[in-house]
């Protein structure tokens with residue numbers, strides 16, 4: 001399972017660096033034109049009152065067939081818009097929200113993501129449905 005991501009101010013990138021330190025999970029920072037050829041989950045941030053960043057929108061649109069789940073970093077100060085990019089992508093592409101986390105995430109956020117990736121890897125051939133509810 002590949003983990004793709006987008007980061008503007010560095011929080012998601014810091015989260016990914018922690019993931020890379022702890023696991024062998026493959027990661028890739030996206031560009032609009034990136035095409036992936038393996039199952040992936042995507043981690044974005046949320047912007048503009050619950051919106052999905054444009055680069056992520058374009059990337060996911062191009063690669064939707066292989067998308068297995070989404071995560072978003074955000075900030076609880078945004079209230080009901082907290083990490084809402086994940087909800088938007090989830091609804092639009094019918095994939096689960098695997099994780100919402102604040103800023104660069106906590107150790108337990110990281111653990112949860114690792115568990116989700118393992119779960120999807122072990123169930124990948126049969127289903128696109130994720131496990132743990134938020």
Ligand SMILES: Cc1cc2nc3c(=O)[nH]c(=O)nc-3n(C[C@H](O)[C@H](O)[C@H](O)COP(=O)(O)O)c2cc1C
Pocket residue numbers: 006007008009010011012013045046047048049050051073074075076078081082083084102103104
């Ligand atoms: C202009 C602006 C708008 C934001 N809007 C939201 C929002 O609607 N919801 C949310 O949860 N976080 C919002 N955030 C917080 C970011 O999603 C959060 O800081 C995230 O960790 C940024 O990830 P990055 O550092 O990888 O770019 C906003 C941040 C900025 C600067």
